[in-house]
Amino acid sequence: MLLYASLVLLVIFAILVCFFRDLLYAAVSLALASVMLSVVLFQYGANIAAVFELSVCAGLITVLFVSTVSMTKDSDQANESRLPAYFLPFILVLFLGLDFFLVKWLAGSTLVGAGFPATPGLTFQNAFWGQRMTDIVGQVSLILVGVFGILTIMRALSERRKHD
Amino acid sequence: MITNIGLMLLLPLAAVILMPWVSRLHRRAADVLAALAGLGLVGLCLRFIPLRGETLTLRVLNTQFSVDGLSLLFLVVVNVVAFFCILYSIDYMNHYDGRGKFYALLLLMVLGLNGVLLVRDLFSLYVYLEIVSIASYVLVAFGLKWDGIESALKYLLLSVVATGLILVGLGIMYLNLGTLEFAELKLLLAAGSGPNTVFLLAAALFIAGFGLKAAIMPFHAWLPDAHPSAPAPISAMLSGVVIKVAGVYALTRLFFDIYPSPARVLNVFLILGVASMIGGALIAYFQSDIKRMFAYSSISQIGYILIGLGLGNPLGLIGALFHVLNHALFKSLLFLNSGALQYRTHTRDMNEMGGLEHRMRVTGITSIFGTLSIAGVPPFNGFWSKLFIILGALAAKQYVVAVLAIFLSVFTLGYFLLMQRRVFFGKLNLKWQDLKEVPLTMSLAMIFLAAQCLLVGIFFNEVLRYLVEPAAAILLGGK
Numbered sequence: 046m047l048l049y050a051s052l053v054l055l056v057i058f059a060i061l062v063c064f065f066r067d068l069l070y071a072a073v074s075l076a077l078a079s080v081m082l083s084v085v086l087f088q089y090g091a092n093i094a095a096v097f098e099l100s101v102c103a104g105l106i107t108v109l110f111v112s113t114v115s116m117t118k119d120s121d122q123a124n125e126s127r128l129p130a131y132f133l134p135f136i137l138v139l140f141l142g143l144d145f146f147l148v149k150w151l152a153g154s155t156l157v158g159a160g161f162p163a164t165p166g167l168t169f170q171n172a173f174w175g176q177r178m179t180d181i182v183g184q185v186s187l188i189l190v191g192v193f194g195i196l197t198i199m200r201a202l203s204e205r206r207k208h209d
Numbered sequence: 210m211i212t213n214i215g216l217m218l219l220l221p222l223a224a225v226i227l228m229p230w231v232s233r234l235h236r237r238a239a240d241v242l243a244a245l246a247g248l249g250l251v252g253l254c255l256r257f258i259p260l261r262g263e264t265l266t267l268r269v270l271n272t273q274f275s276v277d278g279l280s281l282l283f284l285v286v287v288n289v290v291a292f293f294c295i296l297y298s299i300d301y302m303n304h305y306d307g308r309g310k311f312y313a314l315l316l317l318m319v320l321g322l323n324g325v326l327l328v329r330d331l332f333s334l335y336v337y338l339e340i341v342s343i344a345s346y347v348l349v350a351f352g353l354k355w356d357g358i359e360s361a362l363k364y365l366l367l368s369v370v371a372t373g374l375i376l377v378g379l380g381i382m383y384l385n386l387g388t389l390e391f392a393e394l395k396l397l398l399a400a401g402s403g404p405n406t407v408f409l410l411a412a413a414l415f416i417a418g419f420g421l422k423a424a425i426m427p428f429h430a431w432l433p434d435a436h437p438s439a440p441a442p443i444s445a446m447l448s449g450v451v452i453k454v455a456g457v458y459a460l461t462r463l464f465f466d467i468y469p470s471p472a473r474v475l476n477v478f479l480i481l482g483v484a485s486m487i488g489g490a491l492i493a494y495f496q497s498d499i500k501r502m503f504a505y506s507s508i509s510q511i512g513y514i515l516i517g518l519g520l521g522n523p524l525g526l527i528g529a530l531f532h533v534l535n536h537a538l539f540k541s542l543l544f545l546n547s548g549a550l551q552y553r554t555h556t557r558d559m560n561e562m563g564g565l566e567h568r569m570r571v572t573g574i575t576s577i578f579g580t581l582s583i584a585g586v587p588p589f590n591g592f593w594s595k596l597f598i599i600l601g602a603l604a605a606k607q608y609v610v611a612v613l614a615i616f617l618s619v620f621t622l623g624y625f626l627l628m629q630r631r632v633f634f635g636k637l638n639l640k641w642q643d644l645k646e647v648p649l650t651m652s653l654a655m656i657f658l659a660a661q662c663l664l665v666g667i668f669f670n671e672v673l674r675y676l677v678e679p680a681a682a683i684l685l686g687g688k
Contacts, residue, residue: 179272182218183324183336189225190317190340194347197310201353 048088055081072110079103100143210260213253214267214274214327217284220249221320225313232309240299243312247292250319254284258675266329274327278679279466282530283458285676286537287322289661290449291315294442297545297654300647301441301552311351311440318344318446322454331379331389334462338375338422338455342368345451349439360431360438367421367431374418381411391467399469409473415463416477423456425515426485429508433492436507437500437557441548444500448507449541453533457514465518465526465684472521479519483610486512490617494624498557499547502628503540506583506621510536516610517598518684525601526681531673532594535665539582539591542658546576549647549655550632559628564637568644571652573633578659580629582666584622590665 058078065071079102086095224246232239257265257276264277276284295315302308317340324337346368350361383389385407386397398408417428424432432452436444464474489509496502510532517529549572550565551557566573578589585595595618602611646652665672 177332179274179328179330179333180336182222182272183321183333183340186222186225186317186320186324186340187336187343189222190314190321190343190347193225193310193313193317194343197307197314197347197351198353200307200310 048085051081051084051088055085068114069111072107072114075110076103076107079106104143210256211265211267213256214265214276215269216253217250217323217327218274218320220253221246221316221323225316225320228309228313228316232312236308237299239309239312243295243316244292244299246316247288247295247319250288250323251292254281254288257281257284261675261679273329275329276327277683278681279458279462279530279683280326282534282676282680283326283454284323286534287319287326287450287454290537290541291319291322291446293541293545293654293658294445296657297445297548297651298440298442299650301548301651303648304552305352305440307351311348314344314348314351315443315446318348318451322450325454326458329391331382331391331394334459335372335375335379338459339372341451341455342372342422345435345443345447348443349435349447351440351443352438354438356434357438360434364431364435367428371418371421371428374414374421378411378414378418381407381414391462394467395469398467408468412464412468412474416460416474416481419456419459419463420481421456423452423460423511424508425456425481425511426488426508429485429489432508433501433504436504436544437498441500441544441551444503444548445541445544448504448544449537452507452511453514453537457511457518457533461518461684475519475521477519478515479607479610482512482515482517482519483613484512485509485515486617487613488512490620490624494620494627497559499550499559499562499628499632500544500557502559502624503543503547506625507536507540509617509621510540510583513595513598513614516614517594517601520598520601520605520607520610522601522604523681523685524597524604526684527673527677528594528597528599528601530680530684531597531669531677532591534672534676535582535590535594535662538658538661538665539579539589542575542655542662543579543583545651545655545658546572546579549651552647552651553644554641559631562632562638562641563635564633565641565644566633567637568641569633569646571646571655575655575659576633577629578662580622580625582662584625585618586622588663588666590662590669592666593669 055078058074058081061074062071062078065074079098083095083099083103086092086098224242227242228239231242258281260276260281261278264275266273266275295312298311298315302311305311321337321340321344324340325334328334328337346361346365349364350357379389382394386394388394388397421428421431432447436447439447460478464478468474485508487509489505489507489512493502493505493509496505514529514532514536517525517527517532519525547557549569550562553569554562554565556562582589582591585591595614599611599614602608602614
């Protein structure tokens, strides 16, 4: 029952992301969709994926979105939007610390998925560094694409700020 | 030689990391860095050619990247076209700001394409495909104009559907076989491990997903908007390279190298190929936007490639793979021609042009090379690949397909000659009286690509021996 409820809510929150005209509400709705996805992943026994979804997608990404939205508001709204910007470094450190402990815990845990027999010796550490090393250049490149993509799309805004 | 495989990824990555700093040094520094990276990549992949399809594998720090005949053909296509697009961009990007960001994204796109071709694991292929896709969305919207952003969103939405289908297909394979490595999948599928119907479902998902990426009809809706809205070098990359690697290479690798018997999907390829060949050409005929016309003609030419693959015999496969190379060369050239026209006239509407041959000699002459190549006129490169596909169709007793391919080739010549008449010949429109040819690097890129269309046609035997036949050998199970 919980699974179906989570799936329905996941779809509703995902659709709402596209319909909200306020980016802040859209970011919060996206975070709620991520939380629902985490519940679905827990239900399927994919605990590691669920924890990552919850900590990174629902947590870290939302903080980044909310901060960015606050920072890019018009200058007349700047006063009310500075608070998240001040707190951003602390929240980032907090999440990085949490992720560090999470990864440390995960590193030694054996990977078992729903429907799969446990593979002896297959830990998160082995899978990440031993089996999926090929993807690391890809992951680094994906992050770079995201960074350059955002810089490209936001460049008109930064140019306007320079002129102002 | 083996370390060159790693450099195919690390060289563009290093250039991308350096780009923000280098682009601040001097206005032209980003151009030099991007051009050097592009040239370096061409040099690296040309060094693999003497191996004639021998498989090279790089294993370092638990990573595995390989080059075989099939990936080499596509690597050459990607990196040669990318270099000429970078060369063209040096002057073309004067119309845009954010030059460093443009090159960074273009090089990341090339990195992603090289990654797709070098990995030996379906999940890694998916990761690199995403790099290509995300870079493409941003590059389509690079001008930050309304039509570009709208097209990028359309491209993104349809591409996400494709990605979803591919991911579900990967999930099915992994759940049933416990691996996504090419070699292991090949062995397990050949041994008949797992339920057959499930693998057929995965095959259908892969065809739909990669078909969307390749813009095969009826999955083509995003392409006619995305390609014209992008800056010209990106249109050239998307039409010349991206749809082939993201779609055709992935489908070829899956169904001719990994799946044990491609026979079941051959008919699907043939039907989709004929639909794309006819549909793309018919819609292209009615376009007045020059880049839209080229985009629809890309769908038609992808149809030829699919037909060659669908025939499944050596002639058809050689023709299809040769057409991958040829289409990349002449379609990139044609898109760069359209970019040159837009650079000077600020319009893509062919009805507003006319008589430009007198003012833009290089663009005019090189576009004739492109026209003759795409129409399959001898001795240009398009002639040989289309000939092989038609001979393959005759050998497979697919007479209707052969006749359609010949007819559509003539039809292609017809609408491209019409384009020539509307754009370059006839009376010069008075408002173009003071028009000049495009700057040097743009002209050079077009001249080099036009020369390649002719040279590949003249020396087709060597190209077949060193590039196409080793690739076809993989598809025919010879390696």
